[in-house]
Amino acid sequence: MKRTGAEIILDSLVAHGVHTVFGYPGGACLPLYDALYHYQDRINHILVRHEQGAAFAADGYARASADVGVCIATSGPGVTNLVTGIAGAHMDSVPVVALTGQVPRNLLGTDGFQETDATGVMLPITKHNWLVMNAEELPRVMEEAFHIANTGRKGPVQVDVPKDVFLEEVEFDNFPPPNIPGYNPDEGMQPDPTLVREAAEVIHGSEKPIILAGHGIHYSGAYEELLAFAEKANIPVITTLHGVSSFPESHDLSFGMVGMHGNIYANWAVDRADLLISLGMRFDDRVTGRLEDFATEARIIHVDIDPAEIGKNVNTDVGIVADLKPTIRALIDEIDQLDHSPWVKQICQWREDHPSLAIRETEIVLPQWVIRQIYHITNGEAVVVTDVGQAQMWAAQHFWYDRRNTFFSSGGLGAMGYAFPASIGVKYARPNEQVWCIIGDGGFQMTLQDLAVVKEHNIDVKIAIINNNHLGMIRQWQTLFYDSRFMSAKLENPDFVKLAEAYGLPGLRASTKSDVVKVLKEAEEIPGPVVLDLVVDEVEKVYPMVPAGSSLAETIEGDEVEEARYA
Numbered sequence: 001m002k003r004t005g006a007e008i009i010l011d012s013l014v015a016h017g018v019h020t021v022f023g024y025p026g027g028a029c030l031p032l033y034d035a036l037y038h039y040q041d042r043i044n045h046i047l048v049r050h051e052q053g054a055a056f057a058a059d060g061y062a063r064a065s066a067d068v069g070v071c072i073a074t075s076g077p078g079v080t081n082l083v084t085g086i087a088g089a090h091m092d093s094v095p096v097v098a099l100t101g102q103v104p105r106n107l108l109g110t111d112g113f114q115e116t117d118a119t120g121v122m123l124p125i126t127k128h129n130w131l132v133m134n135a136e137e138l139p140r141v142m143e144e145a146f147h148i149a150n151t152g153r154k155g156p157v158q159v160d161v162p163k164d165v166f167l168e169e170v171e172f173d174n175f176p177p178p179n180i181p182g183y184n185p186d187e188g189m190q191p192d193p194t195l196v197r198e199a200a201e202v203i204h205g206s207e208k209p210i211i212l213a214g215h216g217i218h219y220s221g222a223y224e225e226l227l228a229f230a231e232k233a234n235i236p237v238i239t240t241l242h243g244v245s246s247f248p249e250s251h252d253l254s255f256g257m258v259g260m261h262g263n264i265y266a267n268w269a270v271d272r273a274d275l276l277i278s279l280g281m282r283f284d285d286r287v288t289g290r291l292e293d294f295a296t297e298a299r300i301i302h303v304d305i306d307p308a309e310i311g312k313n314v315n316t317d318v319g320i321v322a323d324l325k326p327t328i329r330a331l332i333d334e335i336d337q338l339d340h341s342p343w344v345k346q347i348c349q350w351r352e353d354h355p356s357l358a359i360r361e362t363e364i365v366l367p368q369w370v371i372r373q374i375y376h377i378t379n380g381e382a383v384v385v386t387d388v389g390q391a392q393m394w395a396a397q398h399f400w401y402d403r404r405n406t407f408f409s410s411g412g413l414g415a416m417g418y419a420f421p422a423s424i425g426v427k428y429a430r431p432n433e434q435v436w437c438i439i440g441d442g443g444f445q446m447t448l449q450d451l452a453v454v455k456e457h458n459i460d461v462k463i464a465i466i467n468n469n470h471l472g473m474i475r476q477w478q479t480l481f482y483d484s485r486f487m488s489a490k491l492e493n494p495d496f497v498k499l500a501e502a503y504g505l506p507g508l509r510a511s512t513k514s515d516v517v518k519v520l521k522e523a524e525e526i527p528g529p530v531v532l533d534l535v536v537d538e539v540e541k542v543y544p545m546v547p548a549g550s551s552l553a554e555t556i557e558g559d560e561v562e563e564a565r566y567a
């Protein structure tokens, strides 16, 4: 059968169950858009208002589903606009296929109009990429693209296609199964039984163990296993930022998040543990604090799908390269029913004495209090997508996640502007769930143009701007580490309510506690997107905090000056 390059690409999307893609057209990919015209019954194309939003939305879609997210951009500025989103997906191991148009083959290398070395630009931030010089290659390349993106340690890939290759007609029968020499990720990869026995022995010898749960729990879907393992071994569970919502936070063994803004008792527990069982996490510096002083008394069992992670940042006593699900199952079989109640009690005592998540009683609207209200008003059932900065950390700390895979954030890259477009992708992946975008006034202004998108498609995303009229995290760092020399931390903001209205959306503002509760309730009742301008205290800081370069043991809880202000 004769098919054009563009048709082969779209057939591939359909074959992979992709029903929604996020993109922006341009000259080099117009033939792909022309083909899309005929696929509208099978593929829903969401026209974002900036390509960065397409990459973020594809990322959100992928994280919230078990599928690959797809974004489309044209050559030159289109592809360079994708870069931040793709870099974020790469850092956070999110499966995304970026389809990019390229100048026609005869113009390659001539500095043609809108020519960029797109595969060169994307090379370090994709798991793999291809410049497809012949439409005959497309069936193989598309299969490989989906396969590589969504297997092993997942990640973004890019397929760069010259304009005339989209148009080229070739004989096409079917998509060949991927066959990539040297790339054989074994899905459901079983752990080495000897290593599992070794790990079990180490666990049996430990008195103060901690489970550190990371992003890998979500990717492996190892929720039941994590729960059963923690309960059988009676081991406290502490998560990384990406591990949030992998273990029910109301569970007796849950002690929340570790790291730069982790709970002080969680940080102390990791600091003083004699064993860390690290599951699908990568010892990022935001987790470990000063590496030399990280968990110095602990032996380390590290399970990860990516062999490159074992021993990368910390020395490992038992390193297991495998899928978490079968590995945790094997560990459950191998260990005895254990009792670590003195250790659990000790951490509970720290929590009682140092309640990191307690919120001060104040007249003024504290941002963390607002997050808690969102939790209550949604009955804890919202899917939360956060941006980057203070609001991100408060959302991770003060919304309690009992439901699986309900917290999404730009963790590794920490890209402001992520949350709003990503929440659009999340909503397409989970149409029946309430999606809340929690974002700072700074971050919202990076990608707010997609208000047009949520209006156009009536995408029911609640946008909660935690508005402190500042780049809050910058102000916090300038206060703490630059003697309060505030440089470019204050924001002159637009009227977000009028802005919402200009886009044809409801906008609600609240600057008192009672109004916050009122507008959150109103937002819940509106069957569609809403912009909430939640005006909060301008100077509140995120605590606890491990100052950059300090160790987890040096976590600070708050400062007396702050406490005195509210006394």
Ligand SMILES: Cc1ncc(C[n+]2csc(CCOP(=O)(O)OP(=O)(O)O)c2C)c(N)n1
Pocket (backbone or CB within 6 Å): 387, 388, 389, 390, 391, 392, 414, 415, 416, 417, 439, 440, 441, 442, 443, 444, 466, 468, 470, 471, 472, 473, 474
């Ligand atoms: C694209 C990008 N630029 C700059 C930064 C550095 N940065 C981290 S947090 C932050 C302030 C965020 O301010 P806002 O979005 O208002 O959120 P807040 O911290 O006030 O909650 C900045 C500038 C970043 N993370 N991403």
